[in-house]
């Protein structure tokens with residue numbers, strides 16, 4: 363079957379327009395955080411898988427870190443357990459930790475791996491335990507006002523923060539043309555598992571790999587201001603005020619913090635984008651300003 367000439371010309375134009383971006387990003391690493399809220403339906407998941415396979419095919423190295431908060435929440439609910447969050451972090455007792463490991467390291471991780479492989483890629487799923495990838499320590503959250511020296515430490519159980527990353531396994535996989543798909547579970551010095559917010563893991567992995575971009579796919583068009591309008595480029599100096607005024611809250615807090623840390627540590631830019639938009643990854647990659655909120659070093 364041959365394509366009508368107009369259709370073939372359109373395809374040729376699109377490919378030519380993508381060429382400078384492909385040339386610019388060839389050989390570069392992009393860390394993509396695929397949030398649980400962005401994994402909403404089959405066609406979006408397939409579109410995501412296709413974007414990742416295409417990226418790899420044109421010589422860009424995608425490294426995926428995924429979440430799965432809503433998926434953990436729904437299994438907990440079926441087990442009769444409520445989800446509780448403090449500053450965007452899930453309170454994680456031992457029973458919840460088992461569920462987190464099952465859902466993130468098992469169901470969600472393997473679903474993403476499977477989708478990518480079904481679309482022609484070669485994905486390999488890992489948790490932070492595999493290849494000793496993510497070393498974690500217990501996260502101590504402070505509640506209160508530090509300027510009043512009135513902070514109180516809140517214990518939220520088996521929740522971790524990244525202590526260090528050993529990227530050897532990622533380098534090995536990327537060199538052999540595999541696409542790493544990483545679940546945000548870390549291991550402590552005592553061998554215990556820690557539940558880590560996926561944004562924080564993605565940020566640290568982007569730092570350690572010296573990634574070109576950190577893409578954070580979520581379920582909102584980007585960072586919104588007090589009026590609900592999209593902030594298309596975030597000035598770093600504005601962040602503290604937005605947090606103090608309560609404009610940035612909940613799950614957006616770790617996202618903004620990790621994006622800022624990443625760009626301060628050498629990642630060229632971080633983008634918060636709407637994973638519910640079809641081919642969000644391609645749209646961001648192959649346009650100058652991208653879609654959603656751009657955060658970049660000055």
Ligand SMILES: Nc1ncnc2c1ncn2[C@@H]1O[C@H](COP(=O)(O)OP(=O)(O)O)[C@@H](O)[C@H]1O
Nearest residue numbers: 397398399580581582585586609610611613614
């Ligand atoms: N200023 C803000 N702009 C956009 N979203 C915000 C803001 N403050 C809080 N949020 C919340 O953060 C959520 C995204 O974080 P989260 O639910 O953890 O997403 P994900 O599962 O994709 O990591 C948004 O859906 C929104 O409810």
Ligand SMILES: CC(=O)N[C@@H](CCC(=O)OP(=O)(O)O)C(=O)O
Nearest residue numbers: 397398429430431451452559560
């Ligand atoms: C400590 C903590 O909150 N961990 C998260 C890990 C998953 C995650 O981050 O998923 P999303 O990116 O889909 O929100 C959780 O248990 O929900």
